[in-house]
Amino acid sequence: MPESPQPAESDLHSLVQRMEQLRKDFHQQLVEPRQYWQLHYGPVRIRRRLSSRTVTSTFLSFWLLTLAAGLAAIFFDSTQELGIALVVAAVFTAGSFLIQLWTAQIEVEHSLYSQLSDARQREMLETYAKEMNAIAARIAALDPQYEL
Structure with a gap:
């Protein structure tokens, strides 16, 4: 029969899980909403989630496809x-546009x-300031003549 985990290990495991959940929540609440781009042209509205990684991947894919098409066109x-x-x-047009977005x-x-x-x-x-103020108060209580 396996031993039950020590309380410290169990606490550590739950803390690690909580930290992972907080990171996911943070990303969903603060990072993802800032990755949406919108295009409005008359009645047309386009809204897409677009991170810098997505823009980079799009640029590289386009560049590779363009390179392949250019190499193929050389043979005709x-x-x-x-x-x-x-x-x-x-390449220059799309590249300059995508790099500006990125x-x-x-x-x-x-x-x-x-x-x-x-x-x-x-x-x-603030933590340092609180501790320094507490130490300064203790020093002042011990020796009122001491200047900080």
């Missing part, structure tokens, strides 16, 4: 120059993580 003499010109134009999405994600990091640093500073 009648459309060789036109095919190459169209492929080059498509840059904007990265900025949103970095801003969110920066805000969270700033909040964490504020909490740390």
Whole structure:
């Protein structure tokens, strides 16, 4: 018969599970809503979830398909120059558009993580300040002449 887990192991396991759930909740509540992009043109409204990874994957897929089409067009003499010109134009056009989207999405994600990091640093500073104030009060109680 296997031994039952020690209370500390059980607590650790439940804490790890809770931490994983908090990470999932955090991502669903704070990160995912900021990954939606919208396009409004007259009555047409398009709303899609689009992270920087999705934009990067789309760009790389498009680039690979364009490269394959360009390489295939090279073998047809009648459309060789036109095919190459169209492929080059498509690559530059789509590439510049997708990179601008990617840059904007990265900025949103970095801003969110920066805000969270700033909040964490504020909490740390408050903890240090409380402890330093408590120590300063104890020092002042022991020696009122001591200057900090």
